[in-house]
Amino acid sequence: MRHAAVARHDETATAAPTWLGRLGGWAADHRRPIAIVWCAIAVALGAFAPFADHALSGAGWEAEGSQSVAARHTLESSFPGRDSYALTVVVAGPRGGLGGPAMRRTLARVAAVLHTDPAVSGVLGPRAGVTTSRDDGTAVVVGSAGAPPDGMVAAAGRLKARLSALSTPGVTVRLTGPAAMWSDFNADNKAAMLRSEMLSWPLTLALLLVAFGTLVAAGLPLLLTMTGLLGAGGLLFALGHVTDISIWAMNFAMMFAIALGIDYALFIVVRFRAALAAGLAPREATVVTMATAGKAVLVSGLTVLAALLALTVVPVPAFRTVPIGIGLAVLMVLAATLTLLPAALSRLGHGINGGRVRLRGGVDHRSERFAAWGRRLWARPLPYGIAAVAILLLLATPVLGLRTGMPTAAGLPGDAASGQGQRLMERAFGDGAASALQVVVGPRDAAAARSVLQGDRDIIATVAPAERSRGRVLLTAIPKNAGGAGTTIDRLRRELPAGALVGGPAAESRDLEHALGAHLPIVIGVALGLGFLLLLALLRAPLAAAAAVAMSVLATAAAFGVARLVFQDGVLDPVLGWHAQGFVDAWAPIFFFALIFALAMDYTVFLLATVRAAHDRTHDSRHALVEGLAGTGRVINAAAGVMVVVFLTFALSGPIAPREMGVILAVAVLLDATLIRLLLQPVMLRLLEAWAWWMPAWLDRLVPRVGLPHGEPAGEPASG
Known part of the structure; x- marks a missing residue:
């Protein structure tokens, strides 16, 4: 009981009148207008959110300034309609069938269908010896590109079903080529995302019930998630009518709204319940919660935005627009967390514990089990630290043989028209026919x-x-x-x-792959640098901040080591029911690094901020570590568990890309939340002891004071 009393005293001691605490008090005092404003926002933006995908573009995967893009622009001006996004229709029949009436009728119908679409500027019929096979059984009809790449992808979406319907017994018609591939990919990816969303919602609610033990507390994270989804979707719909934004922006916005909405709500609600348990009135508990957990949430959100900012240096349109969707979701969730959530908490008060479900092991603010884990790590840091590093290095070793490549139609489900058309072309014209x-x-x-x-x-x-x-x-x-x-x-x-x-398509993929590889070190450097600066400003502890950032890289490398085994080497093909494509998509390392780093900062900020706060109060490094783990261990476990389940649902269906996303992000979050934040990070703090919180005087003068409201920054390290 003494530990619980100490924890409650520590909790109430953090009620410093910071601006975030004052914001929490203001939200508590203005619950009704805040609720009305957010309801209006949700209704206004939510009305357009279901139609966001219709306003977004389907392409954007090109290396700006590359030779292949220059070649496409030259083709557009000198050979109008002949660029790589022209629509390629494969008509395959029996050997020698091109001269027969059935094939001639089908070819004429294909040309007629192509002519009906406004994006097709003309139709090029089969040319003997060039777009007809040697056995006269297959011919290619080309619909000239009369629109930009995004417009041709949209045209492929309109025409592919109509063209496939022209098939007759013995004659197969399929639309293929880059425009058709991206159309199929976007459609399959969207369908997979929706299936994953439908599966993840009930699982998420079940896990939140286990974590909180009450229906009311479990419902608040879903409130933030829906706010982020509706807000980001509506804003993307509006922006999509102003500028080209990749449809992937919506997919990732959905994913991040779920992940961050749950994380932030967990951190805030757990701290609020602890403040109530310490005897504070609902308004004062709200102020304390926002002054402490609110700051961790704010810095976490800023770190996510910083990681997204790093992606914008990549000269690929998709990499500059996808962060817009994620950023909008983050901003909506963050704004709701700092205003709507404290208003709801102050209104609920002790009602936050309503609808109790009789489940054991719910998340409390302090866990004696994690406190014991902290004492064990303090007593024997090296064996545990060495074991964690060994596991991570073992998982990361395969990354040395990682091969990357751009996705092709072969990575789509077997019923995708573009993949079927590509196989027909390869069978008739050779394996490289689709890579002209x-x-x-x-x-x-x-x-x-x-x-x-x-x-x-x-x-x-x-x-x-x-x-x-x-x-x-x-x-x-x-x-x-x-x-x-x-x-x-x-x-x-x-x-x-x-x-x-x-x-041509192959050259554009090659240039895109080169551009992504060339900018990978830049993105890593920018993300790590901005993350370090934000942690430094929060913690005012350069050694702890640097170690936290470095360990994030180790967890990411381990996740990509697993990705190589799964998606390149196919070690789990019999279990997972798919065929590895022999490489990892070229955009995955650069894109997922930024996302993994951003997500990992949630746990980093929450753990280190709690430990730092305890150290500032007591100047006892051992007590700070033990209480930091006791106060955050269960929350980190619960948040990571929900996030891993959500990500794994994305790996269950659809093309290879969302499967990669689900597996890589799930493995990275699992490793970061367990081996890094709850094992290696505490070991690092144990080895550094008070030096973890040392701040040189010259740096203290340079770094803005946005740190924690728990005493003054440390100068020379104290004994502990």
């Missing part, structure tokens, strides 16, 4: 360029006849196989005449 290269040169260099293409060992003997238009020459070359197209493109760019542009 478009080489644009000037008339003087045409002969030399053709000679290089015909002499290349990885280009099939047949190179399509040169086409001339508006002072440019277009040469189309087919690689022997899609797998080696990347190295072929790199070699051709070295050997072709100066000024030659190599474009």
